Amino acid sequence: MAGETGIFIGAGTGGANPQSLVLKRANRHGLIAGATGTGKTVTIQGIIEGLSNAGVPCFVADVKGDLSGLAMAGSPTAKTHEIFKARAAEIGLADWAYADTPVQFWDLYGEQGHPIRTTISEMGPLLLSRLMDLNEVQEGVLTIAFTVADKDGLLLLDLDDLQSMLAHCAERADELTASYGNVSKQSVGAIQRSLLQLRSQGGANFFGEPALSMEDFLGFDDKGRGVVNILAADKLMASPKLYATFLLWLLSALFESLPEVGDPDKPKLAFFFDEAHLLFDDAPKALLDKIEQVVRLIRSKGVGVYFITQNPIDVPDTIAGQLGNRVQHALRAFTPRDQQAVKAAATTFRANPDVDVETVITELKVGEALVSALQDDGAPSPVQRTLIRPPASRVGPVTPDERKVLIQTDAIGDKYDTLVDRESAEELLAAKSAEASAAAAEAKAQDEAEKAAAAKAKEDARLAKEAERQRLSAQRDADRQARLDAQAQKAAEREAANNPWNRAITSATRSASSAAGRAVANEVSKAVFGKKSGAGASILGGLVRGVLGGLFKGR
Structure with a gap:
C-alpha cells in the first residue's frame, strides 16, 4: 500500500485512516518512542522494509540482534505467523507476503560483520573529547596535539599515533605553550589515561585503516532495492560512550561527504539511531550544539535521521523540534517522570478531536501506536491511533551460520576485513626519536673519545716532560760528578806533586828500575853470548840492556 510515493505504516481497523511515511518528506527526520515490549522493533522493521523496497539504503544499529532478521524472509511456520496474518487482514493489507531485505552486516569489533574503522584525524578532537570524557582544559590540549600533527605533516590514524603525538607534545611542552597556550604534562597524562580506558572498551578496533567509505553505505x-546496513551493537552497548560517539561521527561523516541535494523525491539514506538517549546523556553543550547542527543541516544532503528511544523526553527540545514524523507506542505512567513524558508526548502531536492523546497513549496495545507523519505539503497529519503493519521479513535474529554466509556473499567482500598499518605519526616520531637517540649517542661517544684523546695526549705530554726532566737531571748529575771527579783528580795530582815523600819514592823507583834493568840486561847478555867478549857481543848486550832498562825505567 501507499504506492511509490510513500511507505505504508499502518491503519485503523478495516483499513481506516491509513498512515504513510511520504518519501519526499522522509528526510525531515522522525521519532519512534515507546516503553519496552510495546512493538518498536516491529515498527522499525516495517519502515526499513518499505524504504528498502522504495530504493532507499538504510543504516540501523541492532542493539538486541533482532533486526538481523531483515535479511531473511518470514516463515509461515513461525509462531507469529497467525498474528501477523490476522493483523494484515485487520488493516486491509491484501498484498502482504513474506520477503527478505538486502543487508550488509557491520561490527566495530569485526566479529558479527565487516569492521568499521575511521581514523583519529577524521574523528576530530571534539568527538574524541566526548568519547574520553575530557574536561575543557584537556580538550584544549588535545586540540593543540591535532594542530601540531597537522602542521608537521603527521598522520593520526589510530590510538598508537595519538599516544605518540601526545608524548611528543609533552616533550615540547615549553615550546608549544609559548605558541598555542598552556600544555601541561599533567593534562597530557590525564588524556593518556583516558586513552587507556578507551582501549579497554575496545576503542582500538574502531581507529585505523582502511577507513569506511560512505559510498559503501549507499x-x-x-532489483534496485536499497541495501540495509546493520550494525551489531549488542556488545557495543557495554561501551555507551563509544556507541554514541560512533553514531554521531557517522552522521557527521555523512554530512561532510554527501553533496547538497535539497529536497529529493526520496532520501539518499535513512539513519536509525536506537537507544538515542545515550547520545544525549551528560553531553556538554558544545556536543549538543554539534548534534543539533548535524540533524538540522543533514536534511539538505538527503539523509533522514530517526531516533528510537523509550521515552520521548530523552531527546532535547532543540533536536525534537526537527523530528517531523512521529510514531508513539504505549507509555507507562507509573512514575512522575513517566507522567511528564506522557504529557510531553501528547503536546507534540497535531491535535485530533477524535483522539485524546494523553489518555490513549497509556492504553495502546502491543503493535499499536499513535502516528503523525508529514504530508505532501509538509504539514503534519492529525494524530491517529494506528495498528502497525506486520513485517515481511523474519522477526528475530539470524543464526550464526546464516550471518556468516550473508557476510561472505555481500557486495563489500573482504575490503575492510584486513587491518592496514601504514607509516603514520607513531612510526615517524619513533624514527625521529631513534635518530635523535643515535645522534645523541654518537655525539656522546665522540665527546667521550675526544675527552679520552685529550686526556691521553695530556698524559703523554706529562710523561714526556717527566722523562725529559729525569734525563736532564741525570745529565746534570753526571756532569756534576764528572766535574767533581776531574777536580778530585787534579787535586790529587797537585797534592801528589807537592808531597816530598811522593817525589822521593818516585825518584827511588826510577833509580831502582834503571839499575834493575841494567842487571837484567847483563844477565840476558851473558845467557845469550856467554862470557865471551867481542865487539858483536858488546853491541848486542848493550842493546838488550837498553831495552830492558827502558822497561824497568818506565815502571
Whole structure:
C-alpha cells in the first residue's frame, strides 16, 4: 500500500485512516518512542522494509540482534505467523507476503560483520573529547596535539599515533605553550589515561585503516532495492560512550561527504539511531550544539535521521523540534517522570478531536501506536491511533551460520576485513626519536673519545716532560760528578806533586828500575853470548840492556 510515493505504516481497523511515511518528506527526520515490549522493533522493521523496497539504503544499529532478521524472509511456520496474518487482514493489507531485505552486516569489533574503522584525524578532537570524557582544559590540549600533527605533516590514524603525538607534545611542552597556550604534562597524562580506558572498551578496533567509505553505505541490490546496513551493537552497548560517539561521527561523516541535494523525491539514506538517549546523556553543550547542527543541516544532503528511544523526553527540545514524523507506542505512567513524558508526548502531536492523546497513549496495545507523519505539503497529519503493519521479513535474529554466509556473499567482500598499518605519526616520531637517540649517542661517544684523546695526549705530554726532566737531571748529575771527579783528580795530582815523600819514592823507583834493568840486561847478555867478549857481543848486550832498562825505567 501507499504506492511509490510513500511507505505504508499502518491503519485503523478495516483499513481506516491509513498512515504513510511520504518519501519526499522522509528526510525531515522522525521519532519512534515507546516503553519496552510495546512493538518498536516491529515498527522499525516495517519502515526499513518499505524504504528498502522504495530504493532507499538504510543504516540501523541492532542493539538486541533482532533486526538481523531483515535479511531473511518470514516463515509461515513461525509462531507469529497467525498474528501477523490476522493483523494484515485487520488493516486491509491484501498484498502482504513474506520477503527478505538486502543487508550488509557491520561490527566495530569485526566479529558479527565487516569492521568499521575511521581514523583519529577524521574523528576530530571534539568527538574524541566526548568519547574520553575530557574536561575543557584537556580538550584544549588535545586540540593543540591535532594542530601540531597537522602542521608537521603527521598522520593520526589510530590510538598508537595519538599516544605518540601526545608524548611528543609533552616533550615540547615549553615550546608549544609559548605558541598555542598552556600544555601541561599533567593534562597530557590525564588524556593518556583516558586513552587507556578507551582501549579497554575496545576503542582500538574502531581507529585505523582502511577507513569506511560512505559510498559503501549507499548500495543497491540487483532489483534496485536499497541495501540495509546493520550494525551489531549488542556488545557495543557495554561501551555507551563509544556507541554514541560512533553514531554521531557517522552522521557527521555523512554530512561532510554527501553533496547538497535539497529536497529529493526520496532520501539518499535513512539513519536509525536506537537507544538515542545515550547520545544525549551528560553531553556538554558544545556536543549538543554539534548534534543539533548535524540533524538540522543533514536534511539538505538527503539523509533522514530517526531516533528510537523509550521515552520521548530523552531527546532535547532543540533536536525534537526537527523530528517531523512521529510514531508513539504505549507509555507507562507509573512514575512522575513517566507522567511528564506522557504529557510531553501528547503536546507534540497535531491535535485530533477524535483522539485524546494523553489518555490513549497509556492504553495502546502491543503493535499499536499513535502516528503523525508529514504530508505532501509538509504539514503534519492529525494524530491517529494506528495498528502497525506486520513485517515481511523474519522477526528475530539470524543464526550464526546464516550471518556468516550473508557476510561472505555481500557486495563489500573482504575490503575492510584486513587491518592496514601504514607509516603514520607513531612510526615517524619513533624514527625521529631513534635518530635523535643515535645522534645523541654518537655525539656522546665522540665527546667521550675526544675527552679520552685529550686526556691521553695530556698524559703523554706529562710523561714526556717527566722523562725529559729525569734525563736532564741525570745529565746534570753526571756532569756534576764528572766535574767533581776531574777536580778530585787534579787535586790529587797537585797534592801528589807537592808531597816530598811522593817525589822521593818516585825518584827511588826510577833509580831502582834503571839499575834493575841494567842487571837484567847483563844477565840476558851473558845467557845469550856467554862470557865471551867481542865487539858483536858488546853491541848486542848493550842493546838488550837498553831495552830492558827502558822497561824497568818506565815502571
